[in-house]
Amino acid sequence: xxIKTIIIDDEPLAGQLVEEYLEVFPDFEVVAVCHDGFDGxxxxxxxxxxxxxxxVQMPRINGFEMLELIECPPAVIFTTAFDEYAVxxxxxxxxxxxxxxxxxxxxxxxxxxxxxxxxxxxVQKLLASRDVVGKEDxxxxxxxxxxxxxxxxxxxxxxxxxxxxxxVNIHSKGSKYIKNRTLKFxxxxxxxxxxxxxxxxxxxxxxxxxxVEPYEKEGNxxxxxxxxxxxxxRSGMTKLKGVLGV
Numbered sequence: 001x002x003i004k005t006i007i008i009d010d011e012p013l014a015g016q017l018v019e020e021y022l023e024v025f026p027d028f029e030v031v032a033v034c035h036d037g038f039d040g041x042x043x044x045x046x047x048x049x050x051x052x053x054x055x056v057q058m059p060r061i062n063g064f065e066m067l068e069l070i071e072c073p074p075a076v077i078f079t080t081a082f083d084e085y086a087v088x089x090x091x092x093x094x095x096x097x098x099x100x101x102x103x104x105x106x107x108x109x110x111x112x113x114x115x116x117x118x119x120x121x122x123v124q125k126l127l128a129s130r131d132v133v134g135k136e137d138x139x140x141x142x143x144x145x146x147x148x149x150x151x152x153x154x155x156x157x158x159x160x161x162x163x164x165x166x167x168v169n170i171h172s173k174g175s176k177y178i179k180n181r182t183l184k185f186x187x188x189x190x191x192x193x194x195x196x197x198x199x200x201x202x203x204x205x206x207x208x209x210x211x212v213e214p215y216e217k218e219g220n221x222x223x224x225x226x227x228x229x230x231x232x233x234r235s236g237m238t239k240l241k242g243v244l245g246v
Contacts, residue, residue: 002029008040009055037066065143138191163201198236
């Protein structure tokens with residue numbers, strides 16, 4: 001049985017090199033070569049590959065953002081010139097991380113690792129377990145699907161996030177977007193200097209808060225700069241006091 005493979009890299013020469021290295025493995029069939037995340041997403045949906053070779057830094061959407069749009073990602077071997085993403089990739093159970101330029105022997109080692117995985121399926125939850133390492137690693141944008149179209153929401157424009165069963169409502173510039181994630185996930189990828197979780201159902205941008213007011217017995221609510229009120233739990237109030245320095 002052939003192993004369907006897709007190469008996604010915005011550098012044509014890098015993609016060609018992967019194809020050449022794969023020629024010594026007759027069981028691997030390259031069904032598509034793509035040069036950006038959008039085309040890669042379409043190819044994955046069309047071909048349902050067993051393995052993809054994926055660059056990280058690409059135009060339009062990067063490799064991690066592309067994977068967020070796939071419910072059950074195939075096995076992934078990252079190919080990139082940037083070593084700073086290695087920790088994120090390995091912590092997320094990627095098969096391997098090839099740092100450009102890589103040799104045939106290093107490539108062969110990645111293929112051996114893939115062959116040792118159960119059906120090559122190691123990254124079903126690639127981004128769900130993503131760790132945040134430093135300031136530069138916090139999310140700067142959120143990629144999502146809306147009515148069949150891909151939308152990119154800039155984090156700097158997000159006012160607050162609201163739990164909605166297994167989804168999250170993202171409120172930004174007067175619009176609401178729905179993302180198939182949890183608040184816990186967003187709590188880990190949003191910069192805590194900009195956002196605070198004030199309730200089990202809400203994360204709020206700190207700069208949007210205009211006041212904190214008492215509400216029914218020992219409860220409190222936040223008033224937002226553009227209107228609206230957000231409930232604050234006891235633990236949320238403790239966090240809020242910490243970030244506001246009161």
